[in-house]
Amino acid sequence: MTTHCAHLPDRGIAELTGADRVPFLQGLVSNDVELAAPGRAVWAALLSPQGRWLADFFVFADGDRLLLDCAAADLALLIPRLSRYRLRAQVTLRDASAEFNVYAAWNGNWNGTGIAAPDPRLTEAGWRILSPAPLPANATFADWDAHRLALGLPDGMRDLEREKTLLMEAGFDELNGISWTKGCYMGQELTARTRYRGLVKRRLVPVEISGTPADSIARPDGAEVGMLRSHNDARGVAMLRIDALGDTLICGDATLKPVVPGWMRLPERA
Secondary structure, three states: OOOEEEEOOOEEEEEEEOOOHHHHHHOOEOOOHHHOEOOEOEEEEEEOOOOOEEEEEEEEEEOOEEEEEEEHHHHHHHHHHHHHOOOOOOOEEEEOHHHOEEEEEEOOOOOOOOEEEEOOOOHHHOEEEEEOOOOOOOEOHHHHHHHHHHHOOOOHHHOOOOOOOOHHHOOOOOOOOOOOOOOOOOOHHHHHHHHHOOOOOEEEEEEEEEOOOOOEEEOOOOOEEEEEEEEOOOEEEEEEEHHHOOOOEEEOOEEEEEOOOOOOOOHHHO
């Protein structure tokens, strides 16, 4: 089996150093930062005080620093937002993107160099690699994107809406992006309420596309049920009402068929 490796040019790196780096980040994000260790990354989200998604990233522990693998476009928000809560904590944050190349590897084990860890969301997702030096790639970003879409994994602002999307809508629970046992963090109250009260009415799900799509998705009778997010010619992910997941849907000149992945837990399957 040949392991595929693709460079992800849209990713950036935020670096956190200082004695308080772990407890500082622990009190702000959705997952347990203390679990990050060499060979083990943690996927976490930063939320608004109202519990809505702002950004997400992979947390790598590398010696006396934490490295956050995030969308490069999010760094302008992420570093100032985190810095706002620093107060007297011994933490320094900076953009370290120029020092690293970010890669995804899948369809096998990663035996190459770099700061590497299995993708914590799904075993099938493969590996995340941060490398100071360029690595030989045998796949393209488009190859990785097709693999991600087939698995139904969200990709930041391409799929989620800042200050609007709830983590439970985007699969963060099933994809190991939330700790239910750690202490408090910003936005925790709404995240817990959506879980325990069953308040989620829509989900980000993979769809098969036939035709030329638009943005808005409707039932054949014209009732709008969601929006298409990132996609290629044949596959995409869409934010859809849960009660529409069994339907064939209309999106511009295309028809969409929701394909609920095996990892996803829906209310009617509870």
